Amino acid sequence: MPDLRLRSIVKKYGKLKAVDNLSLDVREGELLTLLGPSGCGKTTTLRSVSGFVTLTSGDIYIGERKITDIAPEKRGIGLVFQNYALWPHMTVFQNLAFGLQIKKLPSDQIKKKVEQGLALVKLEGLESRYPRQLSGGQQQRVALVRALVLEPDILLLDEPLSNLDAILREQMRFEIAQIHKESKVTTIYVTHDQTEAMVISDRIAVLESGRIVQLGKPAEVYSRPANRFVAGFMGTTSFIHGRVKEIRGKLAVVAVNKGIMITGRNNSLETGQEVDVAVRPENIRFLWEGGQSNDSKKNTYEVRVTRAAYVGELIDYQLDLAGSLIRGKGEVQKKLAPGDKITITLDPEQISILKG
Amino acid sequence: MFTKRFWIISCEIILLLLVFLIIVGPMISIFIWSVAIRWYWPNTLPQEIGLDYWLQALGLQKSLAIGAVSIVPAFVLSITIAVIVVAICMVLAIPAGYALAKYKIPFGPAILFLFLMPNAFPQQPIFINLLGLFTKIGLAGTVQGVILVHILVGLVFGVWITSATFKSIPVYLEEAARSVGAGRIKAFFRITLPLAAPGLLASAVFVFITSLDEFTGTFFIGLPFINTLPMALYSSSGYNMQFASVIAIILLIPSLGFMILIQKVLKAEYVGGMG
Amino acid sequence: MAEKRLIRRGFSFPPYIFLLFPAVLFMLLMYGYPFITSISRSFIGKQGTLSLENYVKTWDLYLKDILFTFAVTLFSTSMTAVLAILLAVYLRFRTSVVSRILAGLYKMPIFIPFVVVAQMMRSFLAPHGILNLALARLGLIDIEQPLELFNFYGLTFGFIWKLVPFSVLIIFGGFQMIDNSYIEAARSAGARLFRVITRVLIPMSKSSIMVALVLVYSQIVGTFTLPFMLIGGKIPTTITVDIAHRVNYFRDFGVANTLGVFSYFLVLFTAIYYLRSSAKKMTEDQNTEV
Numbered sequence: 026m027p028d029l030r031l032r033s034i035v036k037k038y039g040k041l042k043a044v045d046n047l048s049l050d051v052r053e054g055e056l057l058t059l060l061g062p063s064g065c066g067k068t069t070t071l072r073s074v075s076g077f078v079t080l081t082s083g084d085i086y087i088g089e090r091k092i093t094d095i096a097p098e099k100r101g102i103g104l105v106f107q108n109y110a111l112w113p114h115m116t117v118f119q120n121l122a123f124g125l126q127i128k129k130l131p132s133d134q135i136k137k138k139v140e141q142g143l144a145l146v147k148l149e150g151l152e153s154r155y156p157r158q159l160s161g162g163q164q165q166r167v168a169l170v171r172a173l174v175l176e177p178d179i180l181l182l183d184e185p186l187s188n189l190d191a192i193l194r195e196q197m198r199f200e201i202a203q204i205h206k207e208s209k210v211t212t213i214y215v216t217h218d219q220t221e222a223m224v225i226s227d228r229i230a231v232l233e234s235g236r237i238v239q240l241g242k243p244a245e246v247y248s249r250p251a252n253r254f255v256a257g258f259m260g261t262t263s264f265i266h267g268r269v270k271e272i273r274g275k276l277a278v279v280a281v282n283k284g285i286m287i288t289g290r291n292n293s294l295e296t297g298q299e300v301d302v303a304v305r306p307e308n309i310r311f312l313w314e315g316g317q318s319n320d321s322k323k324n325t326y327e328v329r330v331t332r333a334a335y336v337g338e339l340i341d342y343q344l345d346l347a348g349s350l351i352r353g354k355g356e357v358q359k360k361l362a363p364g365d366k367i368t369i370t371l372d373p374e375q376i377s378i379l380k381g
Numbered sequence: 382m383f384t385k386r387f388w389i390i391s392c393e394i395i396l397l398l399l400v401f402l403i404i405v406g407p408m409i410s411i412f413i414w415s416v417a418i419r420w421y422w423p424n425t426l427p428q429e430i431g432l433d434y435w436l437q438a439l440g441l442q443k444s445l446a447i448g449a450v451s452i453v454p455a456f457v458l459s460i461t462i463a464v465i466v467v468a469i470c471m472v473l474a475i476p477a478g479y480a481l482a483k484y485k486i487p488f489g490p491a492i493l494f495l496f497l498m499p500n501a502f503p504q505q506p507i508f509i510n511l512l513g514l515f516t517k518i519g520l521a522g523t524v525q526g527v528i529l530v531h532i533l534v535g536l537v538f539g540v541w542i543t544s545a546t547f548k549s550i551p552v553y554l555e556e557a558a559r560s561v562g563a564g565r566i567k568a569f570f571r572i573t574l575p576l577a578a579p580g581l582l583a584s585a586v587f588v589f590i591t592s593l594d595e596f597t598g599t600f601f602i603g604l605p606f607i608n609t610l611p612m613a614l615y616s617s618s619g620y621n622m623q624f625a626s627v628i629a630i631i632l633l634i635p636s637l638g639f640m641i642l643i644q645k646v647l648k649a650e651y652v653g654g655m656g
Numbered sequence: 657m658a659e660k661r662l663i664r665r666g667f668s669f670p671p672y673i674f675l676l677f678p679a680v681l682f683m684l685l686m687y688g689y690p691f692i693t694s695i696s697r698s699f700i701g702k703q704g705t706l707s708l709e710n711y712v713k714t715w716d717l718y719l720k721d722i723l724f725t726f727a728v729t730l731f732s733t734s735m736t737a738v739l740a741i742l743l744a745v746y747l748r749f750r751t752s753v754v755s756r757i758l759a760g761l762y763k764m765p766i767f768i769p770f771v772v773v774a775q776m777m778r779s780f781l782a783p784h785g786i787l788n789l790a791l792a793r794l795g796l797i798d799i800e801q802p803l804e805l806f807n808f809y810g811l812t813f814g815f816i817w818k819l820v821p822f823s824v825l826i827i828f829g830g831f832q833m834i835d836n837s838y839i840e841a842a843r844s845a846g847a848r849l850f851r852v853i854t855r856v857l858i859p860m861s862k863s864s865i866m867v868a869l870v871l872v873y874s875q876i877v878g879t880f881t882l883p884f885m886l887i888g889g890k891i892p893t894t895i896t897v898d899i900a901h902r903v904n905y906f907r908d909f910g911v912a913n914t915l916g917v918f919s920y921f922l923v924l925f926t927a928i929y930y931l932r933s934s935a936k937k938m939t940e941d942q943n944t945e946v
Contacts, residue, residue, distance in 0.1 A: 390752075390754075393750070393752060393754040393755070394754065396746075396754070396758075397754045397757060397758060400758060400761065400762065401761065402790075403817065404761060404762070404764055404765060404817075406780055406786060406787065406790075407773075407776035407777060407779070407780040407786075407817070408764075408776065409786065410776060410779040410780040410785060410786045411775060411776055411779055413786075414779050422784040425789060425793065472678075473678050473679040473682060474679060476674075476675035476676070476678070476679070477675060477676050477678075477679035477680070479675060480671075480672040480675035480676045481676070483672075484670070484671075484672040486672055486676075489938065489939075490935045490938065490939065492676065492680060493934065493935060493938050494931060494935070495680065495683050495684070495687070495688065496683065497930070497931055497934050498687065498691070498931075499687060500871070500874070500930070501874060501923070501926070501927035501930045501931055502691075502874070502878070502920060502923060502927055503874070503877055503878030503896070503916070503919045503920070503923065504878055505878060505880050505896050505899055505900075505916065505919075506690075506691075506694035506899070506912075506913060506916030506917075506919070506920075507687060507690045507691060507694060508690075509694075509899060509903050509909065509912055509913070509916070510690035510691075510693045510694045510697070510909075510913070511686065511690050512903065513693070513697075513909055514689070514690065514693075529686060530686075532682070532686075533682075533683075533686045533687060536679060536682065536683065540679060590769075594769030594770075594771060594772075596769070596770065596771045596880075596881045597880045597881060600880075600900075601900070601903070604904075611769070611771040614771055614772070614775060615771065615885065618774075618775055618778060618885060622779060625775050625778075625779075626775065626779065628775075629771075629772045629775040629776065632769065632771065632772050633768060633772055636767045636768055636769060636772075637764070637767060637768075639767060640763065640764070640766070640767040
């Protein structure tokens with residue numbers, strides 16, 4: 026199973042750089058997700074790997090083979106489209122057999138492979154249906170099998186779950202992750218949904234404006250975001266602006282407004298630097314017993330509730346920390362109302378400090 | 382009793398009657414004339430009706446009236462010309478339509494221009510200048526000349542319809558074919574063409590009917606030798622009302638048939654095809 | 657988005673050139689060349705030299721017919737526009753049995769070729785034709801003095817008959833693309849039907865209406881068959897009939913082409929509008945593919 030290497034690829038549309046000098050190694054057998062908002066270049070990158078976008082410069086390698094100038098049909102790449110792209114005038118069987126026929130496999134082998142493929146996604150018996158007779162989820166699974174049945178070197182998935190409803194999407198996520206584990210194909214997955222990325226990926230590459238801004242395991246990207254963009258993109262993040270006051274080894278103290286100080290992880294910072302402190306709802310611990318005093322040095326603060334929204338499984342709070350508004354979440358049983366005051370504390374190890 | 386509803390519905394019915402009479406009136410006129418043996422003013426209906434003129438037109442009966450000759454030769458000629466025109470026109474229009482639909486062509490607007498001009502400007506000056514050109518190279522009054530003119534008239538629509546047809550096929554279906562190993566050409570014949578077939582067929586039928594009905598170009602290029610159905614209609618129109626009406630009806634049939642076909646095909650296509 | 661080249665870098669023809677070449681060549685020879693001579697030959701006099709004598713002659717002989725053509729075109733186009741809009745509004749707002757019948761009925765003339773329309777009009781509008789017959793029976797005219805319709809009136813009737821359905825198709829299509837929510841928003845703000853039509857429906861479907869008008873206008877200017885078979889050589893007649901006359905009887909391509917140039921002038925503005933809006937739409941389509 027080969028790996029995939031992108032070397033300094035650039036794609037320009039007129040003056041616009043959709044992909045800006047991007048290099049990436051996808052390890053053999055891993056599932057790497059390109060994650061980012063619309064227009065960040067993830068789809069363009071994917072399509073240049075599949076061959077439908079010609080690069081302005083740069084090279085792509087599958088294993089030892091340079092595929093930059095090779096036509097799409099000769100690259101040995103499996104592609105799963107956002108809108109399934111099942112051929113409407115062919116049955117499920119014909120859709121799956123098409124690529125196998127091109128490889129000139131004998132028809133009994135083709136039949137066997139199609140049956141195995143359908144069994145893999147639990148769609149046995151649907152060979153003679155037409156795509157329009159299948160549900161969205163079923164069509165997506167057929168599209169997946171169509172790519173897999175050819176045993177490609179690389180598998181590319183372009184936002185395959187975007188057209189499905191929320192419940193189906195969650196189901197399919199796990200199925201895709203499962204199928205990947207079994208088939209061990211080197212895979213690139215493109216999505217704008219960060220939850221999806223975290224569930225299925227071995228590694229995530231976050232893209233912004235045609236560049237990779239962070240590459241790493243899901244946990245890493247989530248809890249140690251490299252910059253403000255990544256922090257804001259993953260999960261719910263509140264930012265508090267301030268200036269670095271003191272460096273203490275692995276930690277740093279940031280002075281935010283009204284004399285408040287927050288200690289977080291030192292991220293190669295210097296004193297005096299302007300930074301944003303990133304706080305996530307799960308970093309906030311409510312001190313229900315009370316009694317603890319307001320102590321900046323210990324990351325303990327008295328805050329005022331400005332908004333409380335009941336969201337079923339928890340309460341979504343907006344809290345006023347000396348003028349800065351941050352999002353928090355709390356148990357339904359310990360309800361707080363707007364105007365209430367409560368003491369919270371933050372664990373410095375969990376707080377990211379990001380350069381402006 | 383005279384509620385608003387009453388007035389609206391009465392007005393609607395009057396509207397329906399009016400429109401019906403206006404649209405159907407002229408059609409009724411030629412239908413009656415085609416079976417009128419004797420019809421003198423001011424009778425509402427012909428004094429004597431019969432299928433004589435129909436039989437004469439089909440060459441099954443000799444006529445004594447001026448201008449009532451068998452139109453079978455003209456019919457055969459028109460159909461023959463139309464078939465040749467469709468064949469050549471499609472050979473030109475299908476690749477051109479595909480190219481215009483699928484590629485970003487640098488001088489695209491200029492080419493588009495060329496194909497749109499015939500719709501934007503009167504075509505008669507083109508025909509008369511072609512007449513001048515054809516006279517010099519010996520094509521005036523020949524079937525070949527008429528065929529060329531019919532191709533010209535049909536190509537404009539042909540390219541437009543085929544390009545719209547190819548455009549309606551999502552590009553990702555072709556890409557999917559290539560992603561499973563099919564080359565460009567295979568993807569075209571196995572995926573694009575089958576899906577485009579209904580639209581291309583409609584285009585061909587449209588060109589066929591356009592050629593069948595073509596009058597102006599044939600008039601200038603084909604005179605005096607080439608006698609197509611429309612030419613026969615024109616020439617008998619001055620002499621023989623009944624006969625001209627028969628020919629008019631014969632020309633009506635394929636056109637209205639096409640209309641019914643189009644309504645059916647259009648609905649079925651868009652619902653079933655793209656799934 | 658399809659690639660622009662089959663083979664990468666290096667000299668090679670993109671595939672679309674081969675696909676387009678035959679059709680484009682044909683159009684250049686059979687349309688482009690005659691189009692140019694249709695203008696250039698108007699400037700060549702009897703002696704074969706450059707001159708304006710054709711224009712002088714045309715002005716003398718055919719000014720009345722040029723104006724007649726313009727009048728027919730203008731009148732027919734405006735009537736067609738009004739009737740088509742009214743019919744389209746009716747179809748847009750009413751879903752009764754009658755409107756559904758009409759929706760099927762109105763399309764018939766679209767598919768009937770001008771030759772057949774011409775013959776139909778000749779028999780329908782004749783002094784002893786069905787229209788006069790019906791009007792006489794209804795007592796609206798004197799049976800001894802039937803309406804003479806092989807003139808301006810019959811011609812415009814014929815054009816309106818053939819082209820209103822075509823316009824309704826386009827304009828109604830435009831109306832249908834206007835979501836009901838826009839109309840409901842206007843009505844809930846207090847607008848009555850007339851205001852909804854003039855302030856919402858028509859402005860929002862301006863492009864469809866314009867396309868219909870432009871196509872109707874240029875079709876009328878360019879039509880030969882209908883005036884030829886209905887009016888023929890009587891005076892006044894249309895430019896197209898005069899051109900035929902000039903070619904068939906006098907072999908005078910100079911004046912014939914000059915008349916053609918006049919007809920080009922009549923459609924100049926509509927042609928420019930049509931070409932520009934089509935080119936704009938095409939570049940829009942091409943850009944969205946990227």
